[in-house]
Amino acid sequence: MSKPPTPDPRRTLTLRDVSEASGVSEMTVSRVLRNRGDVSGATRERVLEAARSLGYVPNKIAGALASQRVNLVGVIIPSLSNMVFPEVMTGISEVLEDTGLQPVVGVSNYLHDREEQVIYEMLSWRPSGLILAGVEHSEAARAMLAQAGIPIVEIMDIDGTPVDSAVGISHRRAGRQMAEAIIAAGYRRIAFLGTHMPEQDTRAKKRLEGFEEALAKAGLTLVDREYYAGGSSLLQGRAMTEALLQRTPDVDFLYYSNDMIGAGGLLWCLDQGLDVPGKIGLAGFNGMELLDGLPRKLATMDACRLEIGQKSAEIIAGKRPGGVIGGEVIELTPTLDLGDTIRR
Amino acid sequence: MSKPPTPDPRRTLTLRDVSEASGVSEMTVSRVLRNRGDVSGATRERVLEAARSLGYVPNKIAGALASQRVNLVGVIIPSLSNMVFPEVMTGISEVLEDTGLQPVVGVSNYLHDREEQVIYEMLSWRPSGLILAGVEHSEAARAMLAQAGIPIVEIMDIDGTPVDSAVGISHRRAGRQMAEAIIAAGYRRIAFLGTHMPEQDTRAKKRLEGFEEALAKAGLTLVDREYYAGGSSLLQGRAMTEALLQRTPDVDFLYYSNDMIGAGGLLWCLDQGLDVPGKIGLAGFNGMELLDGLPRKLATMDACRLEIGQKSAEIIAGKRPGGVIGGEVIELTPTLDLGDTIRR
DNA sequence: CATGGTAATGATAGCGCTAACAGCGACAAG
DNA sequence: CTTGTCGCTGTTAGCGCTATCATTACCATG
Structure with a gap:
């Protein structure tokens, strides 16, 4: 059995294939393909043409290993x-x-x-x-x-x-700042609604810490909390808000750990005909533009x-x-x- | 100047370092680290210990090149x-x-x-x-x-x-199917609102084609269209809907190219006190769970x-x-x- | 014409790893 | 004792590129 003239069309191409097809050394091909070093215009053309017509795709793995650059x-x-x-x-x-x-x-x-x-x-x-x-x-x-x-x-x-x-x-400061704004607006019976993964979403946790810190400074504490696990959604926000307001009807502010559940809560409050922001205020976190078209704009802080x-x-x-x-x-x-x- | 005894602590480690530290060949270290081939329990322990204490991280670039596997x-x-x-x-x-x-x-x-x-x-x-x-x-x-x-x-x-x-x-069939459902529900003056990138978002385009095809079969055509460029948002949906209804007040159905702008449109319609779905119907595409908590659930098709x-x-x-x-x-x-x- | 610079190209030696095979001791079967 | 097999380990030869250092041709200069 003799070696076939076409050395197996399904083998992936290497620099060598291009170099043979264009009649220059592999090194020169490499230079052309990376635009590095001096190569004459004629050679460059020839190499590029060969590479293109063969459908050559360089192997970055080999390149990276050789150049120690990724x-x-x-x-x-x-x-x-x-x-x-x-x-x-x-x-x-x-x-x-x-x-x-x-x-x-x-x-x-x-x-x-x-x-x-x-x-x-x-x-x-x-x-x-x-x-x-x-x-x-x-x-x-x-x-x-x-x-x-x-x-x-x-x-x-x-x-x-x-x-x-x-x-x-x-995030600690962000929580503090939000609390200060809420207190300044005159709200006093404040509740928190957020993820139940304090170990994992450390940032939400830090915001809450900062938030409570500022409350404490004003002589306040959270009057209630509601936690959830899983993804954030409008529906989740609605459910949590309903649950919390059922349990503690006299809160006057709902602080959410993110905008998505906050928006859900807002929609629920509006459905119920609650006076927002008169009787009850709401705030979230993240500045999600996506939610900008809701009937009312949720108070929030963007995270840059x-x-x-x-x-x-x-x-x-x-x-x-x-x-x-x-x-x-x-x-x-x-x-x-x-x-x-x-x-x- | 003599070679320093510690060969430069900042150089990144190689198999050789681990092999020297554990007194076996590089090959054996490689085998241990990849859990491939037979290695005695004692050797395995020794190698793992050495690798851990050195903080060795294998170089997949070299590995991939050698094994031709990525x-x-x-x-x-x-x-x-x-x-x-x-x-x-x-x-x-x-x-x-x-x-x-x-x-x-x-x-x-x-x-x-x-x-x-x-x-x-x-x-x-x-x-x-x-x-x-x-x-x-x-x-x-x-x-x-x-x-x-x-x-x-x-x-x-x-x-x-x-x-x-x-x-x-x-997507063509999806568009068709939605059109059929809309027609079956008795809507006749139907408008389309969607992205203005027919060349790029080919899938939205195909849905529209299928949609119009089904309309045609029922002897209908779109009574109006509104295109936009850029990202999809509730706000965008509101604005487009307002513009379209201003221009063509007597449409009875709005077909959106995606749920996000559809939801924006829905919110706008509700704000205006329009009778949805009595006087005017709406539908989007994508089945975005995220929007599930809106006051009313937008008709849609999930994309699996x-x-x-x-x-x-x-x-x-x-x-x-x-x-x-x-x-x-x-x-x-x-x-x-x-x-x-x-x-x- | 020697000299040196420059532009273009090639030859060589790895990069750090793994495939493939070779080696070796131990132990079982014939 | 030979032969084979098994479990473990080492040796060798690249993988496909690029860094580095020649090498060559060519031109300008004094």
Whole structure:
């Protein structure tokens, strides 16, 4: 059996194939394909033509191994369905767009163990940087991150000690600020409604802490709380609100851990014909534009999501003014929006 | 200057470091770390201990190059903020979970050029499979996909010729079905409101085509249309609806290209005190649970998003019953939900 | 014409890992 | 005692690229 003339059309192509097809060395092909080094116009054309007609796609695995450079940036977030992270991703992509870097997303599902795995997995691809949500991580995760020798940016939250850099807001302060606004508006019998995962969604927990802190300072405490597990939805918000108001009819303010359940609560209150914001006020968190068309605008605080994405990507891409190298902590200031659900 | 005894603590570790630390060959370390081949319990322990204490993270780049195996599955979607794709991703992750495969997301922003780039980028990492939205791609993209030699699954839409496998619904039929339901309910003066990107969001376009087809069969045509560009939001839906009803006050049905703008329209209609669904009916598309808590439930059709994710991942993972190898087309059947906005 | 610079190309040696096979001791079967 | 088998470990040879350092041809300069 003789070797076939066409050496197996289904084998994936390598530089060598292109080099043979264009009559130059592999090195020259490599240079052309990466736009690096001097290559004459004629040769460049010939190589490009050969590559195109063969349908050659470079093997970045080999390239990365040889050059010790990987154009990937790992991004680890707790959830995709959250509606918070898409906007962060937008900010990241925007900035990375023209740097040659590519974001790669991993999802931790709010589980620290899972996060640790994802970090390990990501680091094993030797990315150029890592962006991850939150400053709380398992011991082992922190160790890996510290050892990795690449820029690490922890985002969303700055209440804690980052491994390297951090970009976010102080959720504790955000909670405090909201409480102050509510108290200033004259509400006194205040209740909280939110996720029942204090271990996992640390940021919601911190907001609540800040919130209660400010209440305490005014001599107040929460008159009731309602927790839930699972995803946030309008329906969930309605149900919780109904349950809480049934149990404690005389509350005059409902503080929600996020806008989605807050909006559900708002719709329920309006259905019931309650006087919002006169008799009862409501507030959420996140500034979700998506909900802007509701009959009444829910009071909220935006979390600077787009900006967080942008700044974190800038740090990874080494675009920060002043050429700072690492260990930067950027605190952003969320804006409070009283909407139509806190009286003025 | 003599070589320092500690060979530079900041250099990233390799198998060799672990092998030296544990007194066995690199090969044995490799075997332990991958749980492959026979290694005695004692040796295994020693190696794991050494790897852990050094904080060694394997280099998958080198591993992948050597083994010609990459445990990544590329997933290319048009947008993250769409709320459609997170659910697809959930289905994919679910199935891939225990296969050792990892999804990697790329975003094309509804642009064919961009998609082509992303495909190229993805293929250059030699993933084990590729899942991408839609069956319409640039010529070059189709060529690359066909050449890649890996399973390709085109999802969401099956109205077209897939490169390899496909999982989705027929949007044309979905549009038709909705039109039939609307006509059956007695509505006659029907208008369409949707995205103004017929070239990009082909699926919305196909639904509209099917919709108009069914109208035509009943001797009807759309009495008006309203297009918009940019993201979908409640506010957008409100504005469009107002504009359309101002221009054509006597329509009796509003067909929206997605639930988000449909919900906005619904809210506007309710604000205006219009008789829904008596005098005017509404319908959207997508079955977004997220909106379930609105005062009235919008008529819609779900797009089987979770199932699409699952099935596509099963194809990539080779989990399809019967051991089918490729070229499978799975058509799912969306369910019509009349909600509270089509009279019965 | 020697000299040196520059532009274009090629040869060589890995990058860090794994496939494939080879080696070796121990022990069972013939 | 030979032969085979099994369990464990090591050796060798790349995977497909790129960094680095030649090498060549060509031109300008004194």
